[in-house]
Amino acid sequence: MYSTLLLDYSKERATITLNRPEKRNAINPQMIAELQSALDEIEKKKMRVVIMGAAGSAFCAGMDLEMLSAISKQSPQENQDDSRRMAKLFRRIWSFPRPIIAAVNGHALAGGCGIATLCDFTLAVPEAQFGYTEVRIGFLPAIVSVFLTRQIGDKRARDLLLTGRKIDAKEAQQLGLVTEIVEPDKLLARAEELAEYLIDVSPGSLTRAKRLLVSAEAAGVDADLERAVLENARIRCTGDFKEGVASFLEKRKPVWKDE
Secondary structure: OOOOEEEEEEOOEEEEEEOOHHHOOOEOHHHHHHHHHHHHHHHHOOOOEEEEEEOOOOOEOOEOHHHHHHHOOOOHHHHHHHHHHHHHHHHHHHHOOOOEEEEEOOOEEOHHHHHHHHOOEEEEOOOOEEEOOHHHHOOOOHHHHHHHHHHHOHHHHHHHHHHOOEEEHHHHHHHOOOOEEOOHHHHHHHHHHHHHHHHHOOHHHHHHHHHHHHHHHHHHHHHHHHHHHHHHHHHOOOHHHHHHHHHHHHOOOOOOOOO
């Protein structure tokens, strides 16, 4: 049923595994659609907890290179529709009615960093790196900024979003993006242990607690997401975005022209 991920069930726990290891689990349109479908399926089956992991050595390297190349040629309306799909996925992860545990086995960058850190709990191996690297290729971390500023505060978010720098798991934990650092050989076991702990508590209380946390921010998040979608779509039509993508694919230093 799924080609970019695996979906498994064990009693009251669902496990989503991003499964494009040859592409470092990079995000493409099919993965976005399949993640939405998987979350819908999990909710219908009334699973109590979700673990989100990844195959291979990376958690998610961000947007797929083929997708990056394609969107630089899309129409403004296509870019807006595409941006809205990504915003919808991020919001779905953030507001999912059951706890989601991210088991980050390697690098989580750009959109992949968003997926990893929007989960309720983020477990990471010491070697994992995190970063919102969009500005380095003339892109804009618009959608993730809506959530990041709420997670770690304006000043810290500015540091990560404006520099596009990568941080290790230790710094990510200090900033509040990572819940716990776990050795690689214990990562999945720790995620399953946490899942069992959450399964043991009142399901009604968990659902109500998540609903309360989401409802307190929902109106502001939705308004900010709409602005972010429009900005995300607009920058895709700029010369710097096209130059950034081209230089990235050609493995050369970009020559910026926009102001």
